Amino acid sequence: MGKKMMRRIVSSFFSLVALVVMVFFLSRLTGDPAALFLPIDATQEMLDQFRELHGLNDPLIQQFGRYVWDVLHLDFGDSIRKARPAIDVVLESFAWTLQLALITIALVTALAITIGSIAAFRPGGLFDRFVSLVSLVGASAPDFWIAIVGIVVFSITFGWVPTSGTGTVWHWILPVAVLFIRPFGLILQVVRGSMLTAFGSAYVKTARAKGVGNRSIIFIHTLRNAMLPVITVIGDQAAAMLNGAVVVETIFGFPGVGKLMIDSILQRDFNVILAAIMVTALAIFVMNLLIDIAYALLDPRLRT
Amino acid sequence: MKGKRLLLGLMMTASAAASAWAQEAKDITVVLDEEVDLVEPCMATRSNIGRIILQNVSETLTELDVRNNKGLMPRLAESWEEASPGTWRFHLRKDAKFSDGSAFDAGDVKHSIERAMSDKISCESPRYFGDTKLETKVVDDNTIDITATPAQPILPLLMTLVTVVPAETPIEFTREPIGTGPYKLTEWKAGQSITLTRRDDYWGSAPEVTKATYVFRADPSVRAAMVAAGEADIAPLISELDANDAEMDFSYPNSETFYMRLDHSIPPLNDKRVRQALNMALDRDAFIGTLLPKGAIKATAIVPPTTLGWNPDVKVAPYDPEGAKKLLAEAKADGVPVETPITIVGRTNNFPNVVEVLEAAQQMFEEVGFKTKLQMYEVAEFEKQYSKPYPENRGPLLVAAQHDNARGDPVFSMYFKYDSNGRQSGIANPDVDKMIAEATAATGEARAADWKKLIAYLHDDVVADVLLFHMVGFARVNPRVDFTPTIATNSQLQLSEIHFK
Numbered sequence: 001m002g003k004k005m006m007r008r009i010v011s012s013f014f015s016l017v018a019l020v021v022m023v024f025f026l027s028r029l030t031g032d033p034a035a036l037f038l039p040i041d042a043t044q045e046m047l048d049q050f051r052e053l054h055g056l057n058d059p060l061i062q063q064f065g066r067y068v069w070d071v072l073h074l075d076f077g078d079s080i081r082k083a084r085p086a087i088d089v090v091l092e093s094f095a096w097t098l099q100l101a102l103i104t105i106a107l108v109t110a111l112a113i114t115i116g117s118i119a120a121f122r123p124g125g126l127f128d129r130f131v132s133l134v135s136l137v138g139a140s141a142p143d144f145w146i147a148i149v150g151i152v153v154f155s156i157t158f159g160w161v162p163t164s165g166t167g168t169v170w171h172w173i174l175p176v177a178v179l180f181i182r183p184f185g186l187i188l189q190v191v192r193g194s195m196l197t198a199f200g201s202a203y204v205k206t207a208r209a210k211g212v213g214n215r216s217i218i219f220i221h222t223l224r225n226a227m228l229p230v231i232t233v234i235g236d237q238a239a240a241m242l243n244g245a246v247v248v249e250t251i252f253g254f255p256g257v258g259k260l261m262i263d264s265i266l267q268r269d270f271n272v273i274l275a276a277i278m279v280t281a282l283a284i285f286v287m288n289l290l291i292d293i294a295y296a297l298l299d300p301r302l303r304t
Numbered sequence: 305m306k307g308k309r310l311l312l313g314l315m316m317t318a319s320a321a322a323s324a325w326a327q328e329a330k331d332i333t334v335v336l337d338e339e340v341d342l343v344e345p346c347m348a349t350r351s352n353i354g355r356i357i358l359q360n361v362s363e364t365l366t367e368l369d370v371r372n373n374k375g376l377m378p379r380l381a382e383s384w385e386e387a388s389p390g391t392w393r394f395h396l397r398k399d400a401k402f403s404d405g406s407a408f409d410a411g412d413v414k415h416s417i418e419r420a421m422s423d424k425i426s427c428e429s430p431r432y433f434g435d436t437k438l439e440t441k442v443v444d445d446n447t448i449d450i451t452a453t454p455a456q457p458i459l460p461l462l463m464t465l466v467t468v469v470p471a472e473t474p475i476e477f478t479r480e481p482i483g484t485g486p487y488k489l490t491e492w493k494a495g496q497s498i499t500l501t502r503r504d505d506y507w508g509s510a511p512e513v514t515k516a517t518y519v520f521r522a523d524p525s526v527r528a529a530m531v532a533a534g535e536a537d538i539a540p541l542i543s544e545l546d547a548n549d550a551e552m553d554f555s556y557p558n559s560e561t562f563y564m565r566l567d568h569s570i571p572p573l574n575d576k577r578v579r580q581a582l583n584m585a586l587d588r589d590a591f592i593g594t595l596l597p598k599g600a601i602k603a604t605a606i607v608p609p610t611t612l613g614w615n616p617d618v619k620v621a622p623y624d625p626e627g628a629k630k631l632l633a634e635a636k637a638d639g640v641p642v643e644t645p646i647t648i649v650g651r652t653n654n655f656p657n658v659v660e661v662l663e664a665a666q667q668m669f670e671e672v673g674f675k676t677k678l679q680m681y682e683v684a685e686f687e688k689q690y691s692k693p694y695p696e697n698r699g700p701l702l703v704a705a706q707h708d709n710a711r712g713d714p715v716f717s718m719y720f721k722y723d724s725n726g727r728q729s730g731i732a733n734p735d736v737d738k739m740i741a742e743a744t745a746a747t748g749e750a751r752a753a754d755w756k757k758l759i760a761y762l763h764d765d766v767v768a769d770v771l772l773f774h775m776v777g778f779a780r781v782n783p784r785v786d787f788t789p790t791i792a793t794n795s796q797l798q799l800s801e802i803h804f805k
Contacts, residue, residue, distance in 0.1 A: 035688075044727070049426065083344070092495065163529045164530065
């Protein structure tokens with residue numbers, strides 16, 4: 001297990017380095033930050049001064065060398081747009097995304113596993129059919145539409161929750177609800193399928209024959225064995241959220257890292273793009289490690 | 305029953321909480337369309353920054369009044385005169401103080417100008433001065449001479465664009481702007497909100513608004529919904545689709561002019577008949593009230609009608625497809641390659657329906673015999689097509705762009721758009737260069753007359769471009785607030801102009 005972990009750490013490190021090198025050079029091919037930062041009728045003198053101030057006139061390889069040297073000294077450069085350290089900007093945003101992702105994925109996991117397991121226990125029953133319908137609708141509904149409808153219904157019509165923003169616990173309800181729906185539908189389907197397979201296995205039949213209660217069969221004997229594919233899907237969904245929930249962040253004015261990355265790409269704020277990629281990649285890497293550990297805990301064969 | 309009570313209780317709690325995010329009596333919330341990265345005073349001419357700090361936190365020596373059409377008004381300067389050719393003397397207020405308690409004097413103005421023009425910092429202000437160099441001389445604490453080289457007849461107007469900061473402000477972007485305005489910045493939650501609080505020691509009369517909180521929402525529906533739900537008081541920019549409540553929604557000229565820049569150096573656009581045909585092929589009326597809002601005005605100049613020297617005698621080219629076909633046939637007979645495909649270059653998300661508008665224009669061009677293709681770019685790629693140096697081997701281009709001028713004088717547009725050396729100019733015409741130089745140097749009525757002549761010459765004689773529409777924006781204002789947006793709302797939002805009903 002230790003060796004596996006080490007191998008993963010080393011391969012993740014090289015992947016991250018390759019990603020940073022690629023993004024560094026490719027992003028610089030896509031446009032000039034001076035033209036985007038300064039107004040469209042800026043004079044040539046202003047453009048030249050801007051490029052000089054931000055080291056954009058130097059050869060690319062020299063810029064890259066300087067960047068690597070600075071990063072090795074934990075200096076990720078300044079955001080051109082915000083005139084402050086890029087890493088501060090990214091960490092502030094990432095904190096919002098992390099909270100949003102953790103809350104949502106915790107709710108999704110708890111509810112999808114519980115409801116999916118119960119639905120699978122009596123396949124074809126009324127509860128199962130209802131759950132399947134709801135989860136399919138949830139998995140295929142567009143975030144944007146749900147968010148706008150949610151605002152119109154719950155904020156404007158009923159006035160129960162604020163339309164958007166941050167500040168109180170009430171502000172989290174709509175964004176979390178919107179973010180919840182799609183992974184909930186997806187994970188619930190996987191839980192249900194995986195549990196159905198497990199219910200058909202010999203050890204469940206034996207347990208039933210021995211008179212073990214339904215609750216024990218579902219939550220003690222079957223669930224643990226059915227969890228491996230579910231954890232994979234949860235990991236994928238959590239990774240997507242850690243990269244930023246762009247639609248939710250944009251509509252609800254959540255200052256998360258997804259919207260920050262999109263804005264930074266559009267504005268060619270290179271240092272922010274790179275810092276955001278490094279932070280999110282690191283988070284996803286840590287999450288993958290946690291998933292590996294979870295696999296090992298659930299399946300003793302993986303511990304060797 | 306127990307469940308119902310619980311639900312009812314939750315709903316009541318939520319309703320009670322809802323009132324917690326409603327507004328205090330004289331506090332307002334303004335919801336803007338994009339997050340503010342900076343609140344640097346020397347960047348206040350950028351609209352998203354200007355709406356927050358211009359004349360609220362940071363003031364200028366002079367101010368252009370468009371609300372009451374009073375023209376150039378005093379602000380931190382009480383009066384000014386041309387002391388000698390090229391030198392303007394400004395007499396400053398004696399009672400103004402910065403929000404950090406320090407007194408305002410001529411030394412602050414000197415530093416503010418030098419800072420804004422410095423090559424150690426990328427301020428926006430220099431763009432309005434072009435090649436003009438400024439020198440300042442402090443005469444006494446309340447008097448300053450500003451000399452422009454070459455002489456700048458509209459220097460007092462240009463001073464509406466230079467915000468004043470304390471002399472101690474370092475030459476780097478600040479995140480804590482100190483100004484003489486009626487408000488001070490009291491809180492900035494990055495990415496979430498900025499709060500301005502009214503000062504008790506402001507030199508002018510105290511505005512009604514006690515506190516203004518600015519929040520940022522990219523989606524126009526959400527901005528409109530926030531005002532409808534009472535969470536915000538003003539949304540300066542919402543979409544036409546969301547502007548569906550006559551009690552709350554206003555349309556106003558947003559100072560943008562939509563046009564197609566023609567590259568006169570490349571056939572067939574180097575032929576005047578072809579340029580006329582392009583203008584005559586467009587049924588401009590068909591766009592208004594359909595793809596574009598009803599309030600859009602057909603343009604005959606790159607500047608809106610509120611600008612000095614705007615020429616009411618210039619008429620929009622009539623929609624005449626047959627005439628356009630005839631002109632094209634004449635040009636073709638003379639060997640002009642009218643069948644060369646022309647690329648229409650547009651910018652994604654430039655304004656609502658931009659793609660549909662350009663597709664409709666493309667269709668109209670094709671109906672009279674042009675061969676065109678439409679190419680949409682995001683802003684960085686678009687910029688490469690729009691500003692010099694233009695791409696080599698580019699072929700004939702119609703670059704569809706919006707140009708903003710709410711500054712009251714065409715000088716902020718004409719050089720860039722029409723001078724041979726202008727960064728977005730599609731023409732190289734010595735007569736136009738001369739006329740721009742003359743108008744730029746003129747003052748008073750002669751200046752207005754010169755601009756008027758130039759506008760007519762560009763439109764009728766040169767047929768410089770395909771001018772389309774002066775655009776309108778939509779704002780939503782909470783009925784408790786007494787505020788009517790103007791053309792200036794695109795670039796500033798003075799809290800002192802906001803009252804309560």
